[in-house]
Amino acid sequence: MSGAAEVFTAGALAPAVDQDEALERLATVVNTGGADAMDAFVMGRTGQYTRFADGRIHQPQDITELQVMVRAVVDGHAARAATSSLRGLERAAAEATRMARSLAATASAPGMAAVASVADYPEGNCPPGEMLRYASTAAFDEGARVRVVRKAIDAAAAVGGSAAGMIGRALSQLVVATSAGIARATTATEAMAGLTVAVDDSTSHFIDLGRSADRLHLGRAVSATVAQAVAGRGRAELTPGEYTAVLGPEATAELLEFLPGFGFSGELAAAGVGLWSASAGQRVASDLVDVADDALVDLGLPLGFDIEGVPKRRVPFLGAGVVGSPVTDLRTAAQLGGRSSGHAHIAREEVPETRAANIGMRTGPSTEADLIAGVERGVYLQRFWYTRLVDRTAGTITGVTRDACFEIVDGRLGRPLAGMRFTQSVLALLARVDGVADVARTVPVMNVWNGAITAPAIRANGFRLGAAPLKRERGTA
Amino acid sequence: MTQSTTPTTAHGDPTGRSNPEAHAWGEMADDAGAARILEQALSAVGADVDFADVRLIEAEELRLYHRLGADPDERIEHNLGIGVRVLVDGAWGFASRPLNGDADVVAAARRAVAVARAGVGLGPPVRLPTRPGTSGNHRTTVLTDPFLVSDARRHALLAELLAGMSGPSVVRDAQAGVNAKRQHRHYADTEGSRQHQHLVESGAMMVATAADGHDVQRRSFPNSFHGNTGGAGWEFVLGLDMPGNAVRVGEEAVALLTAPVAPAGTADLVIGAQQVSLQIHESCGHALELDRILGDEQNFAGTSFLSVADVGRFRYGSPAVNITSDPTVPGTRGTFGFDDEGTPAIRTPLISEGIVKNTLSSRDSAARAGLPVTGAARSDGWAYLPVCFSTHVHLEPGEGSLDELLDRLGDGYYLDDNRSWSIDDRRLNFQFGSEIAYEVRRGRRGRLLKNFSYGGVTPQFWGAVEAVAGPEEVRNFGYPCGKGEPKQWGFLSHGAAPMLVRQQRIGVA
Numbered sequence: 001m002s003g004a005a006e007v008f009t010a011g012a013l014a015p016a017v018d019q020d021e022a023l024e025r026l027a028t029v030v031n032t033g034g035a036d037a038m039d040a041f042v043m044g045r046t047g048q049y050t051r052f053a054d055g056r057i058h059q060p061q062d063i064t065e066l067q068v069m070v071r072a073v074v075d076g077h078a079a080r081a082a083t084s085s086l087r088g089l090e091r092a093a094a095e096a097t098r099m100a101r102s103l104a105a106t107a108s109a110p111g112m113a114a115v116a117s118v119a120d121y122p123e124g125n126c127p128p129g130e131m132l133r134y135a136s137t138a139a140f141d142e143g144a145r146v147r148v149v150r151k152a153i154d155a156a157a158a159v160g161g162s163a164a165g166m167i168g169r170a171l172s173q174l175v176v177a178t179s180a181g182i183a184r185a186t187t188a189t190e191a192m193a194g195l196t197v198a199v200d201d202s203t204s205h206f207i208d209l210g211r212s213a214d215r216l217h218l219g220r221a222v223s224a225t226v227a228q229a230v231a232g233r234g235r236a237e238l239t240p241g242e243y244t245a246v247l248g249p250e251a252t253a254e255l256l257e258f259l260p261g262f263g264f265s266g267e268l269a270a271a272g273v274g275l276w277s278a279s280a281g282q283r284v285a286s287d288l289v290d291v292a293d294d295a296l297v298d299l300g301l302p303l304g305f306d307i308e309g310v311p312k313r314r315v316p317f318l319g320a321g322v323v324g325s326p327v328t329d330l331r332t333a334a335q336l337g338g339r340s341s342g343h344a345h346i347a348r349e350e351v352p353e354t355r356a357a358n359i360g361m362r363t364g365p366s367t368e369a370d371l372i373a374g375v376e377r378g379v380y381l382q383r384f385w386y387t388r389l390v391d392r393t394a395g396t397i398t399g400v401t402r403d404a405c406f407e408i409v410d411g412r413l414g415r416p417l418a419g420m421r422f423t424q425s426v427l428a429l430l431a432r433v434d435g436v437a438d439v440a441r442t443v444p445v446m447n448v449w450n451g452a453i454t455a456p457a458i459r460a461n462g463f464r465l466g467a468a469p470l471k472r473e474r475g476t477a
Numbered sequence: 478m479t480q481s482t483t484p485t486t487a488h489g490d491p492t493g494r495s496n497p498e499a500h501a502w503g504e505m506a507d508d509a510g511a512a513r514i515l516e517q518a519l520s521a522v523g524a525d526v527d528f529a530d531v532r533l534i535e536a537e538e539l540r541l542y543h544r545l546g547a548d549p550d551e552r553i554e555h556n557l558g559i560g561v562r563v564l565v566d567g568a569w570g571f572a573s574r575p576l577n578g579d580a581d582v583v584a585a586a587r588r589a590v591a592v593a594r595a596g597v598g599l600g601p602p603v604r605l606p607t608r609p610g611t612s613g614n615h616r617t618t619v620l621t622d623p624f625l626v627s628d629a630r631r632h633a634l635l636a637e638l639l640a641g642m643s644g645p646s647v648v649r650d651a652q653a654g655v656n657a658k659r660q661h662r663h664y665a666d667t668e669g670s671r672q673h674q675h676l677v678e679s680g681a682m683m684v685a686t687a688a689d690g691h692d693v694q695r696r697s698f699p700n701s702f703h704g705n706t707g708g709a710g711w712e713f714v715l716g717l718d719m720p721g722n723a724v725r726v727g728e729e730a731v732a733l734l735t736a737p738v739a740p741a742g743t744a745d746l747v748i749g750a751q752q753v754s755l756q757i758h759e760s761c762g763h764a765l766e767l768d769r770i771l772g773d774e775q776n777f778a779g780t781s782f783l784s785v786a787d788v789g790r791f792r793y794g795s796p797a798v799n800i801t802s803d804p805t806v807p808g809t810r811g812t813f814g815f816d817d818e819g820t821p822a823i824r825t826p827l828i829s830e831g832i833v834k835n836t837l838s839s840r841d842s843a844a845r846a847g848l849p850v851t852g853a854a855r856s857d858g859w860a861y862l863p864v865c866f867s868t869h870v871h872l873e874p875g876e877g878s879l880d881e882l883l884d885r886l887g888d889g890y891y892l893d894d895n896r897s898w899s900i901d902d903r904r905l906n907f908q909f910g911s912e913i914a915y916e917v918r919r920g921r922r923g924r925l926l927k928n929f930s931y932g933g934v935t936p937q938f939w940g941a942v943e944a945v946a947g948p949e950e951v952r953n954f955g956y957p958c959g960k961g962e963p964k965q966w967g968f969l970s971h972g973a974a975p976m977l978v979r980q981q982r983i984g985v986a
Contacts (some may be wrong), residue, residue: 049963059961061862085557102628150600203775206774267650390897393691
């Protein structure tokens with residue numbers, strides 16, 4: 001464990017912005033701006049990434065990004081302006097105020113926008129520094145990463161294969177101030193690794209990330225990925241049909257990523273659409289399925305508060321299979337008559353929407369090998385690819401299997417399988433989970449800043465493989 | 478360092494005027510100011526590098542959304558920074574920084590060199606063929622600056638769209654938005670290239686979601702994925718006729734709730750221009766990216782079913798299939814004068830009469846594969862390395878109207894506007910769903926159907942294309958596209974006309 005000071009001096013992983021200066025300047029601008037209310041945040045990320053393929057490092061990158069965003073509220077109408085350095089903060093505040101005034105001037109009624117107040121949202125249970133910042137990540141510099149890359153490339157070459165991947169570290173910062181008294185700042189390390197080993201027609205994949213580089217266990221990961229790629233040679237076609245499936249942690253995580261879109265986002269809940277609106281409090285999944293967005297646990301990418309300065313609360317999606325609550329921001333919480341859970345988010349090219357950012361599934365007592373051992377005839381699926389929502393009501397998605405997938409025969413991995421299309425109700429599958437493994441891994445959530453999903457391997461029957469037409473099915477326990 | 482040898486001006490502003498609002502944030506005074514910073518970065522890199530290029534980019538983006546039951550959401554985002562790429566003893570290095578002062582320029586340059594040195598000796602050294610420097614300016618032709626359109630006009634447009642879409646009570650959610658971006662992209666390299674580009678984009682979107690307790694359906698316009706954005710001014714938004722389509726969008730979302738589910742089986746299809754554009758993107762554009770073909774993206778975005786040896790001989794589709802990369806087409810997203818490593822924009826046939834002719838390539842990938850550089854090295858601003866992204870990649874039109882194509886179809890289905898999309902990591906096995914579909918009997922549209930989907934294998938699908946509609950049916954669709962690690966956005970477009978495809982598997986999801 002390490003404090004921020006150690007991290008900042010342990011090499012070239014310097015923060016994108018001086019945190020104290022940022023907090024002071026944000027606090028000043030939100031309290032002296034010309035709007036009724038104002039909030040502002042600074043989001044910084046210093047990232048160093050060693051990307052390799054074809055026996056070489058082809059994209060080594062050192063990227064520092066900074067976003068400074070101000071939201072001004074005039075007569076309940078809000079507008080935002082952002083820039084990429086603290087130098088533009090006052091200009092951003094002026095732009096946001098100008099736009100908010102324009103909105104207010106043409107509106108027929110007062111708006112509903114507000115900023116978070118320290119009275120309504122006092123300091124929450126923010127993760128302590130030792131859960132956010134690790135010296136092992138600060139030490140994970142170019143030299144250390146190149147050594148891992150060399151090991152992966154050499155290990156793959158030794159079995160006649162090749163390795164491709166990305167290994168990196170980052171330092172993320174979030175600083176927020178509101179004109180209603182909130183002033184919060186946090187800094188967190190992040191270490192990440194993704195590796196694909198190809199041998200003949202076979203590929204195997206590893207991914208994990210978290211605050212600590214030590215927890216990636218990269219030596220073991222390289223060996224296991226190479227071994228699995230070797231075992232996956234000579235892929236065979238599988239007859240389409242329904243199979244008992246053991247999903248690896250990454251495959252499980254990909255299914256769970258759809259949960260917010262099934263109705264656990266504030267927008268869907270406020271519109272009366274989706275699972276929470278239709279089935280709150282009802283059992284829809286196996287009681288082994290316990291999934292929550294929880295940014296306060298030492299798992300995935302914890303972080304204490306959102307861009308509105310609201311402390312994050314644990315939000316249960318499926319508590320022992322029972323439908324829990326949606327994530328909210330200030331706006332959707334007001335629509336639903338509650339308090340924000342701290343999940344405001346703004347993504348590039350998108351309408352601002354609530355986002356679950358640190359989804360985790362509770363692990364179980366079994367090993368992955370135990371899960372496989374309990375299958376007489378079925379499939380092991382390591383990874384999915386290009387999964388897309390097909391039917392929000394039924395929770396149906398489509399996608400393809402990718403990398404190391406195997407038939408399971410009499411409790412053991414059998415012949416390796418070629419990639420295959422599937423169309424499957426996630427909810428129906430979660431209703432049929434009968435085993436959860438004891439080790440979880442974390443994957444990033446695309447287009448969500450600091451977004452991650454942590455999941456273990458699971459086992460469920462009735463996974464439909466193949467592009468055959470299917471009838472609608474709904475998850476029920 | 479080679480001196481600039483080929484002054485180039487592409488698609489200049491016909492008025493010859495500069496836009497005084499283009500630097501509203503006052504960061505970059507002009508091209509000369511940017512040029513000074515580029516030279517400072519090249520100097521800081523040092524003389525002992527094999528190659529270096531520097532990109533300085535200032536971008537400003539405006540987004541306004543109206544949503545049913547919510548306050549309007551408006552934001553403006555300004556972004557300025559520098560990215561430095563170097564080749565040191567055959568090893569690449571890259572570093573980027575937001576620009577807050579001279580120290581950031583020097584820091585980026587030095588870190589790029591340090592990052593490269595850490596990887597020297599790992600794998601075969603990169604040897605980039607030298608080329609003469611190319612210098613010039615490029616500016617998007619803009620009739621009406623979208624940043625000068627009044628707040629009142631933009632809000633009035635979106636309010637009108639929301640009112641139009643949300644008439645029926647079962648429309649539970651509706652959104653409408655407009656967006657604009659202006660970028661000043663400045664480039665310099667150690668071969669002598671000095672380039673300045675001033676790009677403008679404008680776009681709009683709307684989507685209605687209807688729900689009745691049993692089903693949820695959505696309709697969108699003009700593109701189901703992030704609306705549509707062109708390389709143009711506000712005139713692009715006006716040309717979309719958003720108000721003329723709003724009521725239809727809402728009514729169709731409602732009608733879909735009670736429409737019969739599309740059947741499964743095998744059928745002949747006429748696929749509308751928007752869905753064709755996505756088909757091009759997923760099953761042609763990505764498959765033809767040379768970095769994927771070489772395996773650079775294997776860990777994340779995937780590879781391609783094509784190999785380098787397939788270029789020039791592989792039959793990708795029927796003789797009716799002609800696909801071209803052309804970033805010189807005015808008005809489209811992904812139009813530019815130079816790509817992000819300084820290659821001048823060029824029109825390149827990718828697939829001619831069904832045969833693969835070229836790939837979407839960068840200098841590095843082309844050198845490794847022994848193929849031509851086609852000017853497709855593109856990045857999401859200053860922060861990221863250029864990778865092989867599509868440009869404006871389009872399906873060349875054939876002949877005839879949509880109605881004539883439906884007539885030729887006879888019995889089958891007409892579908893359009895993507896609802897879901899999925900394709901494997903080699904870009905072979907795909908499944909697409911559409912927002913809307915109609916039965917077609919004897920060449921005439923019949924019943925509305927919901928949840929239509931079709932799937933297949935890429936070369937078999939394109940091999941079954943019997944005809945493509947004529948130029949009068951061509952529509953261009955701008956897209957954002959994700960790739961790379963860390964993931965970055967590419968901004969591009971696909972032009973398409975409706976096409977007739979025989980014997981496709983339908984009802985696959």
